[in-house]
Amino acid sequence: MAFFIGRRAGKGRRAAGIDGTFAAGRSREAKKCGEMGPAQRKGFSMSYKFLTGVLGAAALAFTASAASAATLDDVKEKGYVQCGVSTGLAGFSAPNDAGDWEGFDVDLCRAIAAAVFGDPEAARFTPTNATERFTALQSGEIDVLTRNTTWTLSRDTKLGFNFAGVNYYDGQGFMINGKNLPDVNSALQLSGAAVCVQTGTTTELNLADYFRANNMEYNPVVFQALEEVNAAYDSGRCDVYTTDQSGLYAIRLTLTNPDDHVVLPEIISKEPLGPAVRQGDDQWLDVVKWTLYAMIQAEELGITSANVEEMMNSDNPEIKRILGQEGESTLAADLGLENEWVVNIIKGVGNYGEVFERNIGQDSPLKISRGLNQLWTKGGIQYAMPIR
Numbered sequence: 001m002a003f004f005i006g007r008r009a010g011k012g013r014r015a016a017g018i019d020g021t022f023a024a025g026r027s028r029e030a031k032k033c034g035e036m037g038p039a040q041r042k043g044f045s046m047s048y049k050f051l052t053g054v055l056g057a058a059a060l061a062f063t064a065s066a067a068s069a070a071t072l073d074d075v076k077e078k079g080y081v082q083c084g085v086s087t088g089l090a091g092f093s094a095p096n097d098a099g100d101w102e103g104f105d106v107d108l109c110r111a112i113a114a115a116v117f118g119d120p121e122a123a124r125f126t127p128t129n130a131t132e133r134f135t136a137l138q139s140g141e142i143d144v145l146t147r148n149t150t151w152t153l154s155r156d157t158k159l160g161f162n163f164a165g166v167n168y169y170d171g172q173g174f175m176i177n178g179k180n181l182p183d184v185n186s187a188l189q190l191s192g193a194a195v196c197v198q199t200g201t202t203t204e205l206n207l208a209d210y211f212r213a214n215n216m217e218y219n220p221v222v223f224q225a226l227e228e229v230n231a232a233y234d235s236g237r238c239d240v241y242t243t244d245q246s247g248l249y250a251i252r253l254t255l256t257n258p259d260d261h262v263v264l265p266e267i268i269s270k271e272p273l274g275p276a277v278r279q280g281d282d283q284w285l286d287v288v289k290w291t292l293y294a295m296i297q298a299e300e301l302g303i304t305s306a307n308v309e310e311m312m313n314s315d316n317p318e319i320k321r322i323l324g325q326e327g328e329s330t331l332a333a334d335l336g337l338e339n340e341w342v343v344n345i346i347k348g349v350g351n352y353g354e355v356f357e358r359n360i361g362q363d364s365p366l367k368i369s370r371g372l373n374q375l376w377t378k379g380g381i382q383y384a385m386p387i388r
């Protein structure tokens with residue numbers, strides 16, 4: 001099947017053929033608009049590799065010194081936790097009209113603040129694009145990266161991070177303008193398409209893998225800043241937008257005509273998104289990891305922001321234990337936290353399910369269904385390690 005993009009052709013561009021016949025024209029277009037054509041991309045990828053090598057070395061050096069670094073002590077001393085978030089992804093991390101950061105990833109940061117200080121407001125946010133996020137964490141500018149970051153081997157090793165769990169099981173998808181491409185209902189029909197993608201992401205790498213594996217051509221239209229990717233796609237400069245599927249739902253809301261855009265059914269990768277910390281600081285890793293697990297476990301036990309006070313009087317040993325109502329327990333102290341750290345998390349932001357529904361689920365404009373992020377007891381794969 002071949003598809004034609006009349007609008008593009010009407011603007012003097014070549015008609016888009018499924019066989020990639022418009023590739024050369026696209027590259028020229030790409031250069032004109034200040035983004036990377038193939039030659040620039042080659043240079044970019046070399047310098048990126050070089051940069052990654054430098055960062056890797058820096059990370060190792062940093063890790064050595066960070067082995068003695070006690071982020072929890074530093075955080076307590078300064079009085080707040082500094083979290084790296086995105087530059088603005090609706091539902092996940094974005095400033096509201098009053099300028100306060102909100103979202104699913106922001107609430108994970110606030111939960112850490114609540115665990116440490118009993119105060120979800122003791123959190124500050126550093127906006128980072130896909131590339132900046134790693135240097136921000138390596139350099140110590142942020143204490144934890146709470147921003148749709150995929151847990152991969154190379155990030156765990158070469159970049160010098162540890163992932164403290166998965167707060168959102170995601171996968172990469174594709175979005176198209178259904179009005180422009182009414183006959184496209186599968187990613188396998190996208191050969192020859194111009195694909196908008198943000199650099200510094202697993203997205204860029206999976207995209208290359210997927211098209212190569214399916215013997216398809218594509219023209220990457222690559223930017224560092226999210227708003228540039230969004231603007232390029234919204235103006236029709238790309239046929240396709242690819243990123244984590246959750247991101248597609250968030251970005252669709254910000255487009256000029258959200259209803260025109262369709263997310264295709266294919267999920268081409270695993271994107272386990274979770275909070276990352278620097279290697280060499282096990283205590284801080286534990287604080288972040290058990291904060292996330294406590295939110296998931298609270299949902300499993302039916303502890304919510306509405307009933308947590310009442311639940312503190314429960315006779316259920318598991319509920320008593322997690323809420324710090326077992327006198328002899330040293331669980332909290334062993335983490336370096338106060339006895340009621342979980343009570344404070346739940347009072348501050350709610351359990352995992354509450355945070356999900358409020359920010360990205362049915363109580364939000366995104367209306368993402370729980371899917372894989374449902375509890376393991378309800379058909380999903382969210383599963384907290386035992387708090388005992």
Ligand SMILES: N[C@@H](CCC(=O)N[C@@H](CS)C(=O)NCC(=O)O)C(=O)O
Pocket residue numbers: 085086087088089128129130148149150198200201202203224225226243244247248271273
């Ligand atoms: N999960 C992928 C992609 C994450 C990512 O950065 N996605 C983009 C597009 S949705 C994003 O969130 N950008 C936000 C920003 O740059 O502020 C990864 O870890 O590489």
